[in-house]
Amino acid sequence: MDKFVRLEGLVAPLDRANVDTDAIIPKQFLKSIKRSGFGPNLFDEWRYMDIGQPGEDCTKRPRNPDFLLNQSRYQGAQILLTRKNFGCGSSREHAPWALLDFGFKAILAESYADIFFNNCFKNGILPIVLTAEEIDVLFAQALAAPGYTLIIDLEKQVVVRPDGKSLSFAVDAFRKECLINGWDDIGLTLRHAEKIHAFEEQRRAEQPWLFA
Amino acid sequence: MLQNLYDKLWQSHVVHEEADGTALIYVDRHLVHEVTSPQAFEGLKLSGRKPWRASSIVATADHNTPTNFWERGIEDPVSRLQVETLDANIREVGALAYFPFKDLRQGVIHVIGPENGVTLPGMTVVCGDSHTSTHGAFGCMALGIGTSEVEHVLATQCLLQKKSKTMLCRVEGKLGKGVTAKDVALAIIGRIGTAGGTGYAIEFGGSTVRALSMEARMTLCNMAIEAGARMGFIAVDDSTIDYLKGRPFAPEAEQWDAAVAYWRTLHSDEGATFDCVFDMRAEDIQPQVTWGTSPEMVVAIGDKVPDPASEKDQARREGMERALHYMGLEANTPITAIAIDKVFIGSCTNSRIEDLRAAAKVVAGRKVSSAVKLALVVPGSGLVKRQAEYEGLDKIFRAAGFEWREAGCSMCLAMNADRLEAGERCASTSNRNFEGRQGAGGRTHLVSPEMAAAAAIAGHFSDVRDLL
Ligand code: SF4
Numbered sequence: 174m175d176k177f178v179r180l181e182g183l184v185a186p187l188d189r190a191n192v193d194t195d196a197i198i199p200k201q202f203l204k205s206i207k208r209s210g211f212g213p214n215l216f217d218e219w220r221y222m223d224i225g226q227p228g229e230d231c232t233k234r235p236r237n238p239d240f241l242l243n244q245s246r247y248q249g250a251q252i253l254l255t256r257k258n259f260g261c262g263s264s265r266e267h268a269p270w271a272l273l274d275f276g277f278k279a280i281l282a283e284s285y286a287d288i289f290f291n292n293c294f295k296n297g298i299l300p301i302v303l304t305a306e307e308i309d310v311l312f313a314q315a316l317a318a319p320g321y322t323l324i325i326d327l328e329k330q331v332v333v334r335p336d337g338k339s340l341s342f343a344v345d346a347f348r349k350e351c352l353i354n355g356w357d358d359i360g361l362t363l364r365h366a367e368k369i370h371a372f373e374e375q376r377r378a379e380q381p382w383l384f385a
Numbered sequence: 386m387l388q389n390l391y392d393k394l395w396q397s398h399v400v401h402e403e404a405d406g407t408a409l410i411y412v413d414r415h416l417v418h419e420v421t422s423p424q425a426f427e428g429l430k431l432s433g434r435k436p437w438r439a440s441s442i443v444a445t446a447d448h449n450t451p452t453n454f455w456e457r458g459i460e461d462p463v464s465r466l467q468v469e470t471l472d473a474n475i476r477e478v479g480a481l482a483y484f485p486f487k488d489l490r491q492g493v494i495h496v497i498g499p500e501n502g503v504t505l506p507g508m509t510v511v512c513g514d515s516h517t518s519t520h521g522a523f524g525c526m527a528l529g530i531g532t533s534e535v536e537h538v539l540a541t542q543c544l545l546q547k548k549s550k551t552m553l554c555r556v557e558g559k560l561g562k563g564v565t566a567k568d569v570a571l572a573i574i575g576r577i578g579t580a581g582g583t584g585y586a587i588e589f590g591g592s593t594v595r596a597l598s599m600e601a602r603m604t605l606c607n608m609a610i611e612a613g614a615r616m617g618f619i620a621v622d623d624s625t626i627d628y629l630k631g632r633p634f635a636p637e638a639e640q641w642d643a644a645v646a647y648w649r650t651l652h653s654d655e656g657a658t659f660d661c662v663f664d665m666r667a668e669d670i671q672p673q674v675t676w677g678t679s680p681e682m683v684v685a686i687g688d689k690v691p692d693p694a695s696e697k698d699q700a701r702r703e704g705m706e707r708a709l710h711y712m713g714l715e716a717n718t719p720i721t722a723i724a725i726d727k728v729f730i731g732s733c734t735n736s737r738i739e740d741l742r743a744a745a746k747v748v749a750g751r752k753v754s755s756a757v758k759l760a761l762v763v764p765g766s767g768l769v770k771r772q773a774e775y776e777g778l779d780k781i782f783r784a785a786g787f788e789w790r791e792a793g794c795s796m797c798l799a800m801n802a803d804r805l806e807a808g809e810r811c812a813s814t815s816n817r818n819f820e821g822r823q824g825a826g827g828r829t830h831l832v833s834p835e836m837a838a839a840a841a842i843a844g845h846f847s848d849v850r851d852l853l
Contacts, residue, residue, distance in 0.1 A: 190700055191579075191679065195819050200798055204449065204463040206423035206470050208532070224825050227463055256700075258580050261613070262819055263798075264515040265421070266531035287583060287615055288515065288531060295533040345547075347407045358533070359434065362541040365401045365409060369543060372400045372411055373438070382636035382644045383413050383508065384440070385481075 174297045176355035180278055180325045182251030185241055186315040192255060193262030194289060198271040200263075202227050211267055212274030216242060242275075246319040253280045254311055259300075260289025269296045279325050281332065283308050294348045295358060299327060301342045327353060389653040390620055391551045391586045394526040398509050400543055409543040410526075413508040417444035417480075417535070418494045419471040420800070421513030425536035426474040437542035439479040443503045446471055446486045447493045449800035452763050452790035455487055464801065478539075482634070484767075492766025492792040495519040495733035499603065500768055502632025506621045506648040511538055516733050516816065518609045521618030522602035523625055524651040526586075528616055549615050550660040552585040553653075556593035558667035563850040565743070566601035567735060567814070567833035569593065569665075570608035571673035575683040577663060582614030585661065588653060589619050593667040599628040600737040607734045608816055611680040620652035674720050674846050675818050675831040677708035682818075684720060686836070686848045692716035711820055712828050713808065720846050723830070726809040728753070728760040728787075728841040729823070730834050732797035735814035736765030738772050740834040745778040747838035747852050753786035754844030760787045761803060763795040787841070799824045812840035 202214045204227055213231035218224075220242055222235040236243045242250070253272065259282040260268060269292045272280070279299040293300040303311070314334065315321040324333040327349060331339040351361065362369075377384045388396070400409040422444075429436065436442070449464035451457075459465040468486050475483045482503065484491040490501065495516055498504040506524040510517060513535040520527035530544065538544055554573060574581070587609050589602075597605065602619050609617025619625075626645055629635045636644045671685035682705070684691065693705040693716060709716060714723065730736070730744050741764060753760045762782050764770035770792055773779055779789045796803040797815040799822070805811050807826025814837050815822075818829040832840065839849035 190704065193819050195821055199821060199825070200800060203420055204467055204800070206427070206467055208424040208427070218821060218825065258583075261579065262515075262817065264513065264529045264531055266424075266533060284580070284583070286580075286613065288529060292531040292533065295531065345407065346405045347403050358537050358545055359432070359540045362409060362537065362543055362545065365543075366541075368401050369409070369411070369437075369541065373542065376411065380507070380644070380647065382640045383505070385634060385636070 174355045174357050177278065177297055177299055177327055177352040179327065180251060181322055182278065183247065183249055184252045184254050184311070184315045184321050184323055185247040185250035186312050187241060187253060187255040188312060190256035191258045191261055194260055194265050194268040195262055197260065197268040198265065199225070201225070203265060203267055208270055209274060211271035212276070215271040215275040216240070249276065251276055251278045252323055252325070253277045254308070254315055255280065255282045256308065257283035259285050261286040264288040266292045269293050269298050273298055281308065281311060294352065297352065297355070299325065299352060301325070301332060303332070303340055303342060307340050387654040387657040389551055389657040389659055390524065390588055390618065390651060391549070393651065394507065395548055397507065398526065406547050408546055408548070410509060410546045412511050412538050412542055412544055413441060414443065414503060414510045415441045415538050416494050416498055416510065416512035416517070417442055418448055418512070418514065419446045419467040420448045421532045422474065422535055423467060423470045424532045425513070425539055426478070428536045429539050434540045436478050436539045440481045441542065442480040443482045443498065444471065444475050444480050445484040445491050445494055445497055447491070448794045448798065450486050450793045451801050452793050452795045452803055455791055459486065461801070489767040489771070492769065493733045493736060493794055495607065496736060496765030496769065499523065499599070500632070500766055502629055502635035505629065505635065505644070506625060506651050511544060515610045516607050518614070518617045519603050519607040519733055521606040521609065521616050522599060524618060524621040524648065526616060527618070529610060549586040550584050552582060552587045552614070552661045552663060553659040554587050554589050554663045555591035556589070556665045556667055557591045558593055560593060560667045560670065563672055563835055563853050564670050565833040565835060566597055566604040568670050568673045570605050571675065571680065571683045571831060572670045573663070573665060574608065574612045574680045575673070576665070577612055579611060579679050579681045580613045582609065582612035585614050587612065587614040587617040588659070589617060594619060595622065598739060599624055600739045603737070604734055608680070611816055621648045672833060672836050672849055674836065676712065676714060676720065677705065678711055678818055678820050679708070680816070680818060680831060682708055683831070686720055686846060688720055690714050690716055690718045690720065721848070722845065724756060724810070724845040725812050725840050726758050727805060727811040728757060728837050729763070729796040729811055729813040729815065730761065730837050731763030731765070731795050732815035733765065734816045735834045736763060736769065738769050740814065741769065741773045741778050742776070744834040744838040745781045747835050747849055748785045748787070748842065749781050751785055751842045753841045756844035757841055760841045761790060761796060762787050763790045764792050766792045796823050798822060812837045812846065
């Protein structure tokens with residue numbers, strides 16, 4: 174997993190609430206057995222005028238000019254700004270994979286669906302929760318100023334606006350440490366292998382039917 | 386100290402806890418299917434790791450297996466690759482049980498777990514699928530997880546979790562004729578909203594819930610995730626224990642007695658507290674029909690499509706307008722005036738034998754309306770299918786004009802050939818009515834099996850109580 178310490182990136186404002194994972198990556202793309210290559214199909218139904226199929230060359234497909242990711246001012250965006258309950262719906266991890274593959278490294282929203290929120294951290298994406306008022310201001314600023322960038326400093330837990338104002342955000346200490354060090358969860362967990370073994374043996378003794 | 390059921394389940398699984406409350410939770414049962422597992426097995430192999438306890442795994446192929454023409458195999462090459470990849474992974478790694486494509490016991494993962502007794506009270510059950518909450522009907526901590534977590538569980542037998550807040554959803558009273566667990570679930574979601582349960586583990590309780598059969602409880606817990614909850618569960622009682630007795634993987638002899646003694650402790654202590662309590666009266670619940678693109682957009686069969694003009698909150702109003710536009714509906718249309726193109730009876734929400742019996746009862750001696758292009762019954766598992774055929778339900782459905790299919794997820798998510806075409810409207814017993822869920826441009830209305838059957842007969846939504 175890549176380390177996440179500090180990011181200065183272009184902001185793409187997606188002004189919708191309750192964006193579900195079906196919208197982030199439609200189900201036909203779940204058939205892949207790989208975990209990379211989903212970027213061209215991110216927001217597929219909104220981004221293209223036709224219905225995409227897995228394995229299709231997306232450069233030849235008709236694009237929806239009104240969708241923000243097709244507009245030149247948002248090319249290269251690394252920060253997705255959106256509204257509440259982002260990532261609701263199916264638990265598919267293809268959603269964060271697609272966001273990451275496209276180039277998004279951080280998301281700013283009022284709230285997220287639980288599973289999606291967890292999946293982001295596991296893939297090195299930082300989902301930041303801000304208040305509705307803060308999000309409103311960011312939308313207004315991002316829409317008004319082409320090339321609008323933000324600085325995200327995970328160490329200090331702040332988002333810094335171009336006007337210098339910084340917005341602080343909360344993040345679990347443990348998740349923060351993992352992101353900053355690029356640690357993967359499995360390696361961290363296996364540090365406790367002995368404890369897991371001991372727990373398992375006790376359980377096997379007490380509830381043997383669980384180990385049939 | 387008084388504990389609620391979630392406290393008990395949580396406490397009995399904590400292996401290790403970080404200072405900030407992030408805990409390692411031991412996983413008893415790992416359910417695996419073809420869509421969310423290949424990348425996990427790949428990751429495990431790439432990092433040179435071995436599965437911690439392969440005998441915790443129970444696997445099946447369900448999401449994109451075809452439901453007809455099985456003799457032709459899986460024609461879609463991408464689907465076939467996923468299913469074959471699962472075959473290969475299980476062959477290599479091993480499992481307690483594997484029910485591959487075409488096996489008699491193959492079926493939707495959340496149907497086959499309980500059916501085979503691999504879901505037991507007091508367990509942690511995980512699966513790379515959000516509707517894992519279904520298994521909570523057995524008094525377990527059942528969690529949907531992402532593919533990275535699938536890999537984490539494979540490698541460590543643990544899950545990293547923080548304790549959730551708890552909500553008690555209490556339903557009291559007697560359900561009216563034609564009102565089902567599906568209607569209870571939709572009515573709750575209609576009230577608390579799809580984010581109402583976010584951050585919570587929901588315990589369903591009250592006299593209405595206690596009176597539900599195990600299959601109906603599974604329907605209710607299945608939908609907990611649509612209320613935004615991390616999980617939903619119900620205390621163990623006689624129904625739970627009676628259901629499990631004699632299931633293939635349930636304990637036997639002295640182990641059964643020891644297990645039952647423990648399972649009897651799996652309920653919230655009298656007087657235990659919750660972070661939040663939500664109350665509902667069974668008498669207030671009518672058969673439900675969703676009208677929009679989120680399960681919370683739901684009304685009773687006698688109601689009308691709501692009017693966005695009467696919604697004061699701007700964001701909600703816009704959401705309603707967008708939903709109505711997508712669904713091709715006008716505000717204030719009576720629900721019973723909405724004509725349908727297709728009917729789908731199936732999915733991990735409503736594809737068990739009781740669901741099929743209830744739908745068949747409505748269908749018996751009647752015909753599917755000529756206005757309906759396709760009416761599908763997809764049993765939840767091979768065993769459900771066999772049982773239904775033994776009872777002659779297949780004949781009832783076929784005589785009425787339904788198609789009778791092989792088990793699988795089918796039109797719940799349209800990863801196989803069963804899907805809606807753009808603009809088609811479906812009465813569906815599944816759990817999600819998001820845009821495109823049952824096929825790009827398709828319009829889904831969530832209902833109970835009885836209500837789906839009634840809609841099939843009428844060609845539009847109608848009150849099943851008039852047919853009972
Ligand atoms: S039936 Fe539908 S909701 Fe259930 S596991 Fe299959 S795809 Fe998921």
